[in-house]
Amino acid sequence: MDWGRAKNVLILAFLLLNVVLGYQLWSNIREGLSTSAEADDLSPETLRIMEEKGIRLADNIYIPAETPELQDLTYRLKTKLGDNERHVLKQPVEGKIIFNEKQLIEGLGAVIPDIDQYVYDGTTSDDKKFVFYRMEQLRPMFDVKLELYYEDQKIIAYRQDVIELVPSDKAIENPVLSATIAMAPLIEKFLAPGAVIKEIKLGYHGQTFAKSDTQVSAPSWRVLLEDGNVYYIHAVSGEVVTEEELVS
Structure with missing residues (x-):
């Protein structure tokens, strides 16, 4: 047996294996760190409406790609x-x-x-x-x-x-809508021509009821515009509301 040649083959095999494993590790890390989507990930119909209405994303902002499972929060003021x-x-x-x-x-x-x-x-x-x-x-x-x-x-x-947070046995975790899906009705029906989207962030939002001892805050996408307007999108139902909600 040509041990020198066999040795070279083994070294080459190990190098190739390391390359493959390294690529898989890099891919996994990249996938884990990827928290944003591109504007092109919006549906073709939404992109068409954005173009027609002159709506755009501000420079250096991103569309979050996260879709965790979240539940409503109940709290006492x-x-x-x-x-x-x-x-x-x-x-x-x-x-x-x-x-x-x-x-x-x-x-x-x-x-x-x-x-x-x-x-x-x-x-x-x-x-x-x-x-x-x-x-x-x-x-x-x-x-x-x-x-x-x-x-x-x-x-x-x-x-x-x-x-003060109030524990709730009825709270159920639900997967949230992706930002790209949730923003479609906002762009189509609510945003004025020329609107510039400044930020998109996932958090909690709910209407305040003055006569109630407890309040409920639901998973929501908050969309800030450069003109100061704020919109909230219920991250499970997709309902769009503005910041000008009346206190009930």
């Missing part, structure tokens, strides 16, 4: 402040702490309840306030906010919705 009701801080705090979770908790944790359960949202923040949303199951509750008001780079006041 402990504190719900009006738009003009704010708690003024006795001692202003440096505004830069919002970008560091540890510093944020150390700076305001003794003042603002449950602050560690709220996450900063740069898309809805502006030059007067930092906006945070209460997180549950790693997703924002769009109706439960914490707003930190600032002047001269210092946080001077806050406004917060405080809730």
Whole structure:
């Protein structure tokens, strides 16, 4: 037997095996990290309507590809402040702490309840306030906010919705509609010509009932437009609602 030749064949076989295994590993990692879809993944009919109405996605945004199974959240409002009701801080705090979770908790944790359960949202923040949303199951509750008001780079006041989650035996997990499917009726029936979609995010949203002790927040896609308009799409039924919902 030609051992030299056999050795070369074995080395080549192992190299090929490593290449195959490496490619499979890379593919699996890539698939696991892929959280976005392309605009071309929208249906041909939706793309046609977008072109006719001049609707487009803003630069550098993506359409989420996630379709997890989620359930409604039931909660009780402990504190719900009006738009003009704010708690003024006795001692202003440096505004830069919002970008560091540890510093944020150390700076305001003794003042603002449950602050560690709220996450900063740069898309809805502006030059007067930092906006945070209460997180549950790693997703924002769009109706439960914490707003930190600032002047001269210092946080001077806050406004917060405080809730208590209520366990529900009737809650059932359902697979959510993909963003590409959920957005089709929004684009066709609701968006005005020339609309520019700024962000698409999966979270929780529900109408607030003033006379009820408990509220329900359903899995929803939030669609922000560059003109400031906001739409919510029920992520299971596909129903589209605007932010201008009346409190019942």
